[in-house]
Every structure is written in C-alpha cells, then in structure tokens.
Amino acid sequence: MxxxxxxxxxxxxxxxxxxxxxxxxxxxxxxxxxxxxxxxxxxxxxxxxxxxxxxxxxxxxxxxxxxxxxxxxxxxxxxxxxxxxxxxxxxxxxxxxxxxxxxxxxxxDDRTEDISGSIRLLTISRIESPVYDEFLAEFHRAYPRIDLQIEVMRSSDIISSLLQKTATAGLGLCRTPHEKLEMRCFLRQRYAIFCGRHHRLFGKSSLTMDDLLAENFVSFTSDQIGDSLSPLTVFRDQKGFTGRIVASSPSLDEVRRLIFAGYGVGCLPEHIVRDDIAQQRLWRLPPEEGLMDVDVHLLWHRDRKMNAADHAFLDSMERCMRRYSLAERLGK
The missing domain is CATH 1.10.10.10 (Winged helix-like DNA-binding domain superfamily/Winged helix DNA-binding domain)
Structure with missing residues (x-):
C-alpha cells in the first residue's frame, strides 16, 4: 500500500x-x-x-x-x-x-469553485467514451461556475478555428501535426468494414476480401485523398475495390444510417457499433482484424491566451488522460 x-x-x-x-x-x-x-x-x-x-x-x-x-x-x-x-x-x-x-x-483546492468563465470546445460527431462522459461530470462538480459550449463540426473546420484562436480546444482527427497546435491522443478507434441488414451480404459467413471488391461504398466526406480519413481511400485503392461511392456524409451517424439502409458497405469505428452488431442491424465484414486505427486528438493552440477556465479544462483533461489508458477510454 x-x-x-x-x-x-x-x-x-x-x-x-x-x-x-x-x-x-x-x-x-x-x-x-x-x-x-x-x-x-x-x-x-x-x-x-x-x-x-x-x-x-x-x-x-x-x-x-x-x-x-x-x-x-x-x-x-x-x-x-x-x-x-x-x-x-x-x-x-x-x-x-x-x-x-x-x-x-x-x-x-477550495479555489476551484471560485473559477468562472466560458469554454468553447469544438468536437467531431459521436465521441463515444464512458471516460469522457465521467470526465465532464467530474469537471462540472469541481468547477460549477464554468460554462461549457460544445460545437460539432468537421475535423478540418476544428483545426481551422483553433489556428484562428477562436476556441479553447478541439476533439478531432489530425493526420499531420501543426506547428502551432498542441496534440494529445484521446481515443484510438479501430475502423472495420460493415454492411447493413438490407444489404445482400448481411448474415453471410466465410466471406473474403474478394467478395467485397465490386461492392459500392458509403463513405465519409473526409476520406478523400489528403483529408483526415484518406487512409480509408488508400486502403480501397490498394485492395482493388471497383465499386463506386454511392452515398457520403460528414456525420458518422448518417454514414451508419446509410450503411444500415443498404446503400453499400462502409467503414465505421468498431466500438461505436457494438450495439448495432448485437441487435443485428449491422454485419461485420472482412478483414477480421479491421482496417486501421484512427486517432481522435485533444487539440489546442499553444500561443492562444488562456483564461483560468481554459487552463482548468485543459489541465483536467490531461489528468484524465493520464488516469485512463486508451483502451479504458473506449470502454474496453
């Protein structure tokens, strides 16, 4: 002890x-x-x-x-x-x-209740983490006078806003480090390929990658070459997929909805669709090990003038990240 x-x-x-x-x-x-x-x-x-x-x-x-x-x-x-x-x-x-x-x-620290102010946090859609949910609850208990404004936007827009120093911090994808931005890996999401209940491959076992190559795709608008999810495009090209992209959205929930509706196969983070798999709304497709890990980073401008509320939030987030492993943050 x-x-x-x-x-x-x-x-x-x-x-x-x-x-x-x-x-x-x-x-x-x-x-x-x-x-x-x-x-x-x-x-x-x-x-x-x-x-x-x-x-x-x-x-x-x-x-x-x-x-x-x-x-x-x-x-x-x-x-x-x-x-x-x-x-x-x-x-x-x-x-x-x-x-x-x-x-x-x-x-x-009795002073925490005396800290007041506003925090503007930018985030991509569907941050799913029990650790993050508990963090927000703990932070509000410790700093009841700090107001929190959360805005959902694309990763590219998050980075642009942070570079303009208009927000406290962001939670988003960032493939290329920026000299002016601090970056901490908050979540590591494993992406895999899925189809929905209305797709012809749903429920079929013993499938191989060859069975998928001609299938149409549902994609994120950010998986174009050079964007935050472009490795998904590179994967399709390297494996020889010939199907076309028939539907796309910047929203994870809308991509998930389109896959369920049978528009095509598509890539989603494994931990987010656990319930969909259990409820047989979605079906896991090859490869068994998934495609790739995509990191969601905590980002902020290192030269932005921070107030006491900003410092409290970032310090608390970093303590939370030291307390829990990447796997624990996904609820594993």
Whole structure:
C-alpha cells in the first residue's frame, strides 16, 4: 500500500514485492510520470516532445525505471514497441496512483469553485467514451461556475478555428501535426468494414476480401485523398475495390444510417457499433482484424491566451488522460 492506495496487481508474485518496495521506499515521480507519457504516446520521440525533453533523456528514464524494478517494461522493435506484462501492470498501478493524487489535489483546492468563465470546445460527431462522459461530470462538480459550449463540426473546420484562436480546444482527427497546435491522443478507434441488414451480404459467413471488391461504398466526406480519413481511400485503392461511392456524409451517424439502409458497405469505428452488431442491424465484414486505427486528438493552440477556465479544462483533461489508458477510454 502507498498512502492508502491498493496495489491491485502482482498478487502473490515477486513482481508485486518489487514494485511495492519501489513505490514505498524509492518513489521517483519523474520516472513514473515519464513512463506514463511513454505508454500514452506509444513512442519515445512523441513522449519526449510532449515532456519538452530530449529523446535520450526519456530513454534514460525508462532504463532507470527498468533497472530499479529489475524488469523489462517495454520490448523495442525499431521505432515501435510493445509493453511486457510487467510493463502493463506498472502502467496500471502508476495510473491509479497518479489519478488518485490528481483527484485529491482538486478536492482539496477550495479555489476551484471560485473559477468562472466560458469554454468553447469544438468536437467531431459521436465521441463515444464512458471516460469522457465521467470526465465532464467530474469537471462540472469541481468547477460549477464554468460554462461549457460544445460545437460539432468537421475535423478540418476544428483545426481551422483553433489556428484562428477562436476556441479553447478541439476533439478531432489530425493526420499531420501543426506547428502551432498542441496534440494529445484521446481515443484510438479501430475502423472495420460493415454492411447493413438490407444489404445482400448481411448474415453471410466465410466471406473474403474478394467478395467485397465490386461492392459500392458509403463513405465519409473526409476520406478523400489528403483529408483526415484518406487512409480509408488508400486502403480501397490498394485492395482493388471497383465499386463506386454511392452515398457520403460528414456525420458518422448518417454514414451508419446509410450503411444500415443498404446503400453499400462502409467503414465505421468498431466500438461505436457494438450495439448495432448485437441487435443485428449491422454485419461485420472482412478483414477480421479491421482496417486501421484512427486517432481522435485533444487539440489546442499553444500561443492562444488562456483564461483560468481554459487552463482548468485543459489541465483536467490531461489528468484524465493520464488516469485512463486508451483502451479504458473506449470502454474496453
């Protein structure tokens, strides 16, 4: 235990003893903080950029943490890495500790109720995350005098508005980093191909990619080359799809509706259509592993003058993201 917080992992193992000894006797918040960011960014270079330090400094912090725990936490393969079992456990424990301390700081700060102002948040349609819903509830409890205005728009329009410094922050897709925008990955959505109940492929098993190549498509208006979902277009071209795009919309809900109506097959985030699959409104098509991951980022202009309400919102969002893994944010 540390400060009354339970160690939920490493039950009955030497691994638990090692991490408990480290947390109790030699707690180094800098190492744990760096490790949390590495795991959240899934990249040493991106972690270094977020922490405003050099990549060698991040690598050294990771090495010191691994040496202290006598466990390898991350298996590196060139620019990519995968956490070991010990790495996943350390991340969960560190997230719990950091989250509890962050909540404690907010609860003990009597000044939160005195902060007032307005926040303008821009977002793409259908952000589906139980963690996000709980975050908004917690934020309102902590800052009851802050007014929140949420506007739904396309990712390209979100980025344009943020570059013009007209909003506090945005939640949207951003394939190419902008020099003036801070960017944090908030959700990682796996896209797959689906058809609806009114489509001829609905309910058919043992299908292959070849069975889909001539099918017409329902698309997002943002999956044109160069736009935020253009990898979906690249995928269709690479696989040799010959069907035409018969319907499109910038709205995820409208694309989903058109797929259900049988206009064509189309791509949707897996976690958003779980209920549709269970209710047999939609049918999952090959490939089994899905197509690609699309990140929804928290974005804001680094040079925009922020008021106390803006700072409170962004600080709270970052604490929330440190507390929960990407999988947890999707409700997995």
């Amino acid at each position: 540390i400060a009354g917080l339970p160690l939920k992992a490493f039950e009955g193992s030497r691994m638990r003893t090692d991490i408990a000894r480290f947390l109790n006797d030699r707690l180094d918040w800098n190492l744990l903080r760096t490790y949390l960011v590495i795991m959240q960014e899934r990249s040493l270079s991106r972690a270094a950029a977020r922490l405003h330090v050099t990549q060698p400094a991040v690598s050294q912090a990771l090495r010191r943490l691994e040496e202290t725990l006598e466990r390898r936490l991350i298996e590196r393969r060139g620019p990519y890495f995968a956490p070991t079992q010990a790495g996943e456990e350390v991340y969960r424990i560190a997230s719990d500790i950091y989250g509890n301390i962050s909540r404690l700081e907010t609860e003990l």
